[in-house]
Amino acid sequence: MGGVPGSKIVQYDMGNLNQDFPVELSIVVEETCQIRHTALEAARIGINRQLLKEVGRANYHLKIRTFPHHVLRENKQATGAGADRVSEGMRLAFGKAVGTAARVQSGQKVFSVWTTPQYAEKAKASLRRGIYKIPTPARIVEERAAEA
Numbered sequence: 322m323g324g325v326p327g328s329k330i331v332q333y334d335m336g337n338l339n340q341d342f343p344v345e346l347s348i349v350v351e352e353t354c355q356i357r358h359t360a361l362e363a364a365r366i367g368i369n370r371q372l373l374k375e376v377g378r379a380n381y382h383l384k385i386r387t388f389p390h391h392v393l394r395e396n397k398q399a400t401g402a403g404a405d406r407v408s409e410g411m412r413l414a415f416g417k418a419v420g421t422a423a424r425v426q427s428g429q430k431v432f433s434v435w436t437t438p439q440y441a442e443k444a445k446a447s448l449r450r451g452i453y454k455i456p457t458p459a460r461i462v463e464e465r466a467a468e469a
Contacts (some may be wrong), residue, residue: 323417323418324418325392325418325421326392326418326419326420326421328358328389328421329358329359329361329362330358330361330362330365330385330389331362331365332365333384333385333388334382334383334384334385335365335369335372335382335383335384336369336372336378336379336380336381336382336383337378337379337380337381337382338382340379340382341435342381342382342435342436342437343437343438343465343466344435344436344437344438344441344444344463344464344465344466345433345434345435345463345464345465345466346433346434346435346436346441346444346445346448346461346462346463346464347386347430347431347432347433347434347448347461347462347464348430348431348432348433348448348451348452348455348459348460348461349428349429349430349431349459349460349461349462350425350426350427350428350429350431350455350457350458350459351427351428351457351458351459351460352427352457352458353424353425353426353427354424354425354456354457355391355393355422355423355424355425356387356389356422356423356425356431356455356456356457357389357393357420357421357422357456358389358420358421358422358423359420360454360455360456361385361387361389361423361431363454364431364432364451364452364454364455365383365385365432365451367447367450367451367453367454368383368432368434368447368448368450368451369383371446371447371450372434372443372444372447375440375443375446375447376436376440376443376444376447380436380437380440381434381435381436381440381444382434382435382436383432383433383434384432384433384434384435385431385432386429386430386431386432386433387423387425387429387431388423389421389422389423390421390423390424391421391422391423391424392418392420392421393418393419393420393421393422394415394416394417394418394419395416395417395419396411396414396415396416396417397416397417425457430462431455431459432448432451434447434448438465441463445461445463448461449461
């Protein structure tokens, strides 16, 4: 099949990795689908940039919960003059690797942010920004740790 193309995802954990936060906000997908590595990276950049600006690096922990393992292939078609003589059509149509995707099930968490209660609304707004970059309907789920 040839080599697997490199993933565009730069980081999987961002923010303050040393502190435990009481509030967890997650993007949960509602339909089973594939999310390309480029879409995951675009969503990560949007969420992380908003969190840095609104909340500050010390007050959150952002994590990507999926990994793009599935290799996507494309059978390139020749176009232009004389393409019909060069092209093989659907003969030997296995295709070349063009990218990777994460296969997600309905109800699976894709992104999670841990933060403090005072920043929960701002974190929710930044996750909403990330939902726009994902190719499936999704919702934000909030979980709070039991108060001691």
